[in-house]
Amino acid sequence: MDNFLLGVSIFLSVLAILSLYRAIFGPTDMDRIIGVGAVGTKTLVILILMGFIYKRVDMFIDIALLYAIINFIGGLLFARFFMRKGVL
Amino acid sequence: MIQRTENIIIRTICRILIPAIQLFGLYVIAHGHGSPGGGFQGGCILAASFILMVIALGLEETKRRFTEKLNNIFSSLGVFVYAWTGWMCLLLGANFLDYSVLSAILPADPIKARYLGMFSIEVGVGITVMAVMVSLFIDLVTGGKHGEGL
Amino acid sequence: MAPVAVVLISIGVFFMFSGTIGFLRFPDFFTRMHSTGKSDTLGIVLTLTGLALYNLDHGLTLASFLVSLKIMFIAIFWFAGSPTVTHAITRAAFKSKIEPWTKDGRSVIDWPPDKEETK
Amino acid sequence: MRYVLTFIILFAHWIIWSGIFDAYHLSLGVISCGIVTYTSHSLLFERKEFRAVHIKEVTRFIKYFFWLFYQIVLANIHVMRISLSPRMLDLIDPRIIKFKTKLKKDISLVTFANSIILTPGTITVIIEEGYYYVHALDRKVAEDLPGEMEDRVGHIFMEDRHG
Incomplete structure (x- = not known):
């Protein structure tokens, strides 16, 4: 089972790197934002998987929840920041 | 002035999520000994909830809830708590922040007193970090004028 | 519990994979938003449900049950938060005049379409 | 009424997160939930009174x-x-x-x-x-x-x- 979880987290890392392509080369600013957001979703799952692999789920779960909150607030703030002269 | 968002979705969801985020920040401060986190991290999460409030309800409403005066009081209160926890140890004849001697004035044995001293330090750090982060954010987004911005 | 968890995690990861592929292939911003905002949400919810079930596999104690509840709490948080972020970014893009990619050039149409139009 | 309801909801969250049930942590939980209830009860529920219909919702x-x-x-x-x-x-x-x-x-x-x-x-x-x-x-x-x-x-x- 541990090997399965490890494989899943490696696969997710590959997906995160693929999403990073849009974050770097995205034609518009908004593409970059959702690229970063997509990397964030994969990182969230990887954090919990790491908790299972290191047998410290109760510890990593707090970090994952914090990561989810930061991702949420970051997305909203970036969306608001890149929309000039407007109210979100 | 950062206006209240006219967008129903963001306003409603933020209204529902802000209390949960604030409670999570307090949880991180209170459980700093047994799980990752502590004063600084918890203070940052509390500040994040206020940033969310600025997005959802606007700067004016946020300032009515968490006024400039309250902000100043909080940012010095945290340092006050931190410093006096240290000074109490000094006054009781030990080193700065050597909590175990606090058992002389607290109804607890030295191990429990060390625990409580650590907790009060974390509360002080958390309060200061929250207040300073919020005022930093407001100053940054408005260019220091607290008027136009973002 | 473990086989169910494996199946759920595999399906969730597959949804995330298809979301990433769509994210790379779709032609413009709005269509990319479709694939990354949605498939990732369903993928995360399925994966976290699978992990919560797997966590209960080591023996049902109060502590492990609470940890599973916490994992489900993250899933619910994501379920409420992710559409909001998607909406905020799409709205910001629309307001800052990013043109949607369409086949016939008419980006905004009334719905349901008029009778003459469908003929 | 909404104070009580907010407090109950927040305390349920605290119990799920905390997972430690001694007097010290529970009292910290009560204090934290009290603070958050006081600051943001008007955020969570906008309406003031509740009827039995809302349970059905x-x-x-x-x-x-x-x-x-x-x-x-x-x-x-x-x-x-x-x-x-x-x-x-x-x-x-x-x-x-x-x-x-x-x-x-x-x-x-x-x-x-x-x-x-x-x-x-x-x-x-x-x-x-x-x-x-x-x-x-x-x-x-x-x-x-x-x-x-x-x-x-x-x-x-x-x-x-x-x-």
């Missing part, structure tokens, strides 16, 4: 949630087929459609908008004066709007009876 919402999850899975498979297909550009026909809604309350507008967003193939772009602007990925998903989902959301929050 919660149960209906949970029922609706399962139906929505089923729809999400169906629509996800549809979008997955599009995004993995080699002839992707022929299959999609994206456009922004605009339709009038009959929902009025804030909470039902938000629930409907978030349901539209969670169902793949459609994103709510703007809500303006009773009009929804929805970006749809192809014609098939656009034809389902507003449709059954709006009726169900209106049924949860009792739009027709002003409950």
Whole structure:
């Protein structure tokens, strides 16, 4: 089972790197934002998987929840920041 | 002035999520000994909830809830708590922040007193970090004028 | 519990994979938003449900049950938060005049379409 | 009343997160929940009084949630087929459609908008004066709007009876 979880987290890392392509080369600013957001979703799952692999789920779960909150607030703030002269 | 968002979705969801985020920040401060986190991290999460409030309800409403005066009081209160926890140890004849001697004035044995001293330090750090982060954010987004911005 | 968890995690990861592929292939911003905002949400919810079930596999104690509840709490948080972020970014893009990619050039149409139009 | 309700909800969250049940941590939990209740009770509940109808709303919402999850899975498979297909550009026909809604309350507008967003193939772009602007990925998903989902959301929050 541990090997399965490890494989899943490696696969997710590959997906995160693929999403990073849009974050770097995205034609518009908004593409970059959702690229970063997509990397964030994969990182969230990887954090919990790491908790299972290191047998410290109760510890990593707090970090994952914090990561989810930061991702949420970051997305909203970036969306608001890149929309000039407007109210979100 | 950062206006209240006219967008129903963001306003409603933020209204529902802000209390949960604030409670999570307090949880991180209170459980700093047994799980990752502590004063600084918890203070940052509390500040994040206020940033969310600025997005959802606007700067004016946020300032009515968490006024400039309250902000100043909080940012010095945290340092006050931190410093006096240290000074109490000094006054009781030990080193700065050597909590175990606090058992002389607290109804607890030295191990429990060390625990409580650590907790009060974390509360002080958390309060200061929250207040300073919020005022930093407001100053940054408005260019220091607290008027136009973002 | 473990086989169910494996199946759920595999399906969730597959949804995330298809979301990433769509994210790379779709032609413009709005269509990319479709694939990354949605498939990732369903993928995360399925994966976290699978992990919560797997966590209960080591023996049902109060502590492990609470940890599973916490994992489900993250899933619910994501379920409420992710559409909001998607909406905020799409709205910001629309307001800052990013043109949607369409086949016939008419980006905004009334719905349901008029009778003459469908003929 | 809303103070009590907020406190109970927050304390349930605290118990799930904390997982330590000695007097010290529980008293910290009571203090923290008290602080958060005092600062943000008006955020969580806007209305002041509660009636028995609102319990019914919660149960209906949970029922609706399962139906929505089923729809999400169906629509996800549809979008997955599009995004993995080699002839992707022929299959999609994206456009922004605009339709009038009959929902009025804030909470039902938000629930409907978030349901539209969670169902793949459609994103709510703007809500303006009773009009929804929805970006749809192809014609098939656009034809389902507003449709059954709006009726169900209106049924949860009792739009027709002003409950």
